[in-house]
Amino acid sequence: MPTTVGDVMTSNPIVAQVPGSRQEVLKIMVQHNLTGLPVVRRSDGSLAGMITRQDIFDRPDEEQAALIMQREHPSISPKATVEEAAKILVEGTMRHLPVVEGKRLVGILTPTDLLCIVEKRNIDLPVEKVIRSPCVPIFQESTLAVANVILRVSKSSALPVLDEQGKLTGIITDRDIFNKAYLDGADAAAALGFGDDENHWSWDGLSNVMKLWYEVSKVELPGMLIKELMVHDPTTVFKKTAISEAARIMRKNDFGQLPVRDNKDRLLAMIYDHDIISVLVKE
Numbered sequence: 001m002p003t004t005v006g007d008v009m010t011s012n013p014i015v016a017q018v019p020g021s022r023q024e025v026l027k028i029m030v031q032h033n034l035t036g037l038p039v040v041r042r043s044d045g046s047l048a049g050m051i052t053r054q055d056i057f058d059r060p061d062e063e064q065a066a067l068i069m070q071r072e073h074p075s076i077s078p079k080a081t082v083e084e085a086a087k088i089l090v091e092g093t094m095r096h097l098p099v100v101e102g103k104r105l106v107g108i109l110t111p112t113d114l115l116c117i118v119e120k121r122n123i124d125l126p127v128e129k130v131i132r133s134p135c136v137p138i139f140q141e142s143t144l145a146v147a148n149v150i151l152r153v154s155k156s157s158a159l160p161v162l163d164e165q166g167k168l169t170g171i172i173t174d175r176d177i178f179n180k181a182y183l184d185g186a187d188a189a190a191a192l193g194f195g196d197d198e199n200h201w202s203w204d205g206l207s208n209v210m211k212l213w214y215e216v217s218k219v220e221l222p223g224m225l226i227k228e229l230m231v232h233d234p235t236t237v238f239k240k241t242a243i244s245e246a247a248r249i250m251r252k253n254d255f256g257q258l259p260v261r262d263n264k265d266r267l268l269a270m271i272y273d274h275d276i277i278s279v280l281v282k283e
Contacts (some may be wrong), residue, residue, distance in 0.1 A: 005085050006078030009099045009107035018064040036096040038105050039069045049073050075100045082117050086280035090094040108211035111273040118247040127246050127271050128239040132215040135269045137162050160259050161230045170230030231278045237263050247276050
């Protein structure tokens with residue numbers, strides 16, 4: 001019997017509402033450590049669209065959630081197969097797929113939800129066969145400001161870090177930069193309208209929207225070097241590592257990506273969760 005979306009989705013997801021403001025959406029993202037939310041209509045609870053962290057970054061001057069959200073965002077039935085869901089997520093490079101019955105929102109599906117399917121199917125195809133995304137490395141002596149530009153231009157969430165010999169020495173993500181940069185969390189929370197009470201926001205959640213604080217307020221990133229902030233000796237996979245094993249590592253560690261090594265232990269590529277779940281489309 002085929003595995004359905006309803007079998008693996010997150011039921012009763014946290015939502016934003018319209019009419020509503022950007023500030024309300026940000027508060028929900030911070031409080032629950034989320035990077036995207038389904039948007040429902042206050043009048044009847046029907047699905048109106050999807051709003052993500054990137055949507056807010058792209059429209060920093062817009063205040064109304066209805067004008068920021070994606071109105072034509074795809075959705076899927078809970079009765080659809082996980083293969084059908086994987087196809088939509090992979091082809092659209094999406095991180096969130098609302099699940100609906102009629103017009104009513106009943107769940108949300110993410111690439112992480114599908115990693116467990118890949119893991120359980122014991123697919124022995126090597127990861128090198130499904131690498132699709134370009135790899136954009138950065139030199140460890142570069143500054144955070146340079147890393148921020150590369151992340152934005154390449155639309156990547158993580159960069160492998162190389163030393164003078166071109167050897168992989170670390171990895172840095174957008175979350176690392178904003179989670180550990182020299183900016184007081186309470187100040188950022190206040191500036192984004194979250195108040196002084198830390199019980200109302202989490203640092204992990206705040207780091208997910210911290211980029212907005214930097215972009216809108218034009219605060220300069222600290223003059224730190226990448227090597228001072230990066231995750232040293234990151235978890236990697238060999239190019240011949242089985243897809244299911246890579247899925248297990250990603251799911252267990254809550255990673256969205258992994259550096260891939262070649263026969264000489266050199267950086268070959270980065271593999272992302274979308275690359276991993278693409279195998280469900282090809283099966």
